[in-house]
Amino acid sequence: xxxxxxxxxxxxMGMTNKKSLKCEQHLGHNAMYWYKQSAKKPLELMxxxxxxxxxxxxxxxxxxxxxxxxxxxxxxxxxxxxPEDSALYLCASSQxxxxxxxxxxxFGPGTRLTVL
Amino acid sequence: DAKTTQPPSMDCAEGRAANLPCNHSxxxxxxxxxxxxxxxxQGPQYIIHGLKxxxxxxxxxxIITEDRKSSTLILPHATLxxxxxxxxxxxxxxxxxxxxxxxxxxxxxxINP
Numbered sequence: 004x005x006x007x008x009x010x011x012x013x014x015x016m017g018m019t020n021k022k023s024l025k026c027e028q029h030l031g032h033n034a035m036y037w038y039k040q041s042a043k044k045p046l047e048l049m050x051x052x053x054x055x056x057x058x059x060x061x062x063x064x065x066x067x068x069x070x071x072x073x074x075x076x077x078x079x080x081x082x083x084x085x086p087e088d089s090a091l092y093l094c095a096s097s098q099x100x101x102x103x104x105x106x107x108x109x110f111g112p113g114t115r116l117t118v119l
Numbered sequence: 120d121a122k123t124t125q126p127p128s129m130d131c132a133e134g135r136a137a138n139l140p141c142n143h144s145x146x147x148x149x150x151x152x153x154x155x156x157x158x159x160x161q162g163p164q165y166i167i168h169g170l171k172x173x174x175x176x177x178x179x180x181x182i183i184t185e186d187r188k189s190s191t192l193i194l195p196h197a198t199l200x201x202x203x204x205x206x207x208x209x210x211x212x213x214x215x216x217x218x219x220x221x222x223x224x225x226x227x228x229x230i231n232p
Contacts, residue, residue, distance in 0.1 A: 007162070046163070046222040059219070093162050106210075107153070108220060110162030 006030040007111035009094050015117045018084060024114045026077040026094030035077040036108065037069060038093040046093065052077060053099065084118045091115055122146060122209040128227040137194040139226050141207030144188040151210045152183060153220060154192045156203040163206065163222075166192065197230045204228070 006029045016022050028035065037049040051059035052071040066088075068080040077094055095108040124142045131137040143152060151170050155163040167174055167181045169190070174181045180193040194201055206225040 009162075045224055048219055051219075091160065095162075107165050107168065109165060110155075112162050113160070115160065 007094060007096055007109050009092075009111040009114050011114060012112065013115045013117075015119065016081070016084065017119050018086070020084075021080070021082040023081065024079040024092055024094075024116075026079075026111055028075055028077075028094075028096035028109070028111075030096055030109060032096040032109075033074050033099050034097045034106075035071060035074070036095040036097075037077065037079055038095065038110075040091040040093060040113070041087075042090070050079075081116075084116075086118050089116055089118045122150075122211065122221060123207045123223050125205075125207050125223065125226040127224065128229070130229050130231055131194075131197050133199060133230050133232050134196055137197040137201065137228060137230070139192040139194075139205050139207070139228065140189065141191070142189045143207070143209050146187055146209050148187075152181070152187075152190050153208040153210060154179070154181065155206045155208065155220075155222075156201075157206065157225070158200075158203045166205075168210075197228075199230050199232065202228060202230045 008027050010025045034053045036051050038046045039049055040046045048061050049063045050069045055071050066083050070078040091113045093113045094111040097106045097108045122143055122145055151168050153168040154166040157163045166178050167176055169181045169183050183190045204225040204227050206222050208220045211221050
């Protein structure tokens with residue numbers, strides 16, 4: 004049990020659909036992250052929120068729109084995606100993005116997204 | 120780009136110690152080494168981290184060379200459930216105070232019965 008949950012676990016959507024991925028952490032952390040893992044590629048950091056403020060946007064296309072209403076919840080809104088966006092989307096949390104001391108990230112189980 | 124290099128795959132017999140090497144020759148003095156593992160299609164699981172001293176927890180041991188250019192993750196008694204991709208990661212500083220994990224391709228460890 005990592006304390007980070009993600010819903011849905013699987014999602015199939017068409018290129019004209021709008022959907023949202025949800026992440027919730029029960030660890031009292033202040034930083035939350037979205038990662039993308041495409042087939043046979045390393046995890047890529049997409050977005051970072053620290054104390055509800057977006058502090059990192061790793062050149063992600065605008066068809067991905069994050070939202071962080073509070074330190075426990077993180078959303079990734081999806082619209083007009085392409086088939087190459089099919090991937091495992093992982094959420095993670097940690098105590099503090101700007102922590103000088105070791106700051107371990109804890110990951111959720113991921114959402115397997117397929118874009119048709 | 121990942122700052123670590125790992126063998127793409129390794130095999131180990133069940134019950135034996137699994138020793139996973141990692142090279143991080145460009146690591147900076149204040150950068151930590153982290154190990155995570157990912158069982159098929161699940162989220163990465165934190166295992167252990169260290170700076171310069173050897174570390175041990177209930178999952179594994181981490182041995183870091185004195186020059187910090189390489190490390191070894193040791194699973195003392197591997198079980199079939201330890202089959203996974205193991206990532207050695209250097210936590211990279213991007214701006215003052217902010218650091219991020221840069222994942223590479225990892226080592227696919229297979230535990231054989």
